[in-house]
Amino acid sequence: MKFNKTIPELSVFSLEQSKRFYLDTLKFKVEYERPDEHFVFLSKDGNQVMLEEIHDNGWNTAELTYPLGRGINLSFEIPTIDDFYHAIISSGVPLFRELMISRYEGVDGLIVQKEFLIQDPNGYLLRFTD
Numbered sequence: 001m002k003f004n005k006t007i008p009e010l011s012v013f014s015l016e017q018s019k020r021f022y023l024d025t026l027k028f029k030v031e032y033e034r035p036d037e038h039f040v041f042l043s044k045d046g047n048q049v050m051l052e053e054i055h056d057n058g059w060n061t062a063e064l065t066y067p068l069g070r071g072i073n074l075s076f077e078i079p080t081i082d083d084f085y086h087a088i089i090s091s092g093v094p095l096f097r098e099l100m101i102s103r104y105e106g107v108d109g110l111i112v113q114k115e116f117l118i119q120d121p122n123g124y125l126l127r128f129t130d
Helices: 015-025 081-091
Strands: 009-012 029-034 039-044 047-053 073-077 095-106 109-119 125-129
Touching (some): 009 015
Parallel strands (some): 009 047, 073 125
Antiparallel strands (some): 039 047, 095 109, 109 125
């Protein structure tokens, strides 16, 4: 397996609940896990993310309360964004932002992409793009 150079590791309230959400709803797959450490490494379409249940690991900079990840959104590129969007709607997950076309200035000109946002069970803001 090739590891991305940047892989977010998300602290979660319940590993089992979060794992079910990422696997069943978002269709990520387990690459590996360490059950005794309440840790799982997931991937989907080249995107990678790690989940670890909150414990006193000495890395928490403040009290962790809902919603986690305030001030950050995680962007996941999905090749079939329209199908994925409709699957998310069908699953009943509330949308934070509906599917829309966004335009961003980039170094080589205008970047145009479809995107929508949801929150995971811990409050992390997840942005899915094409």
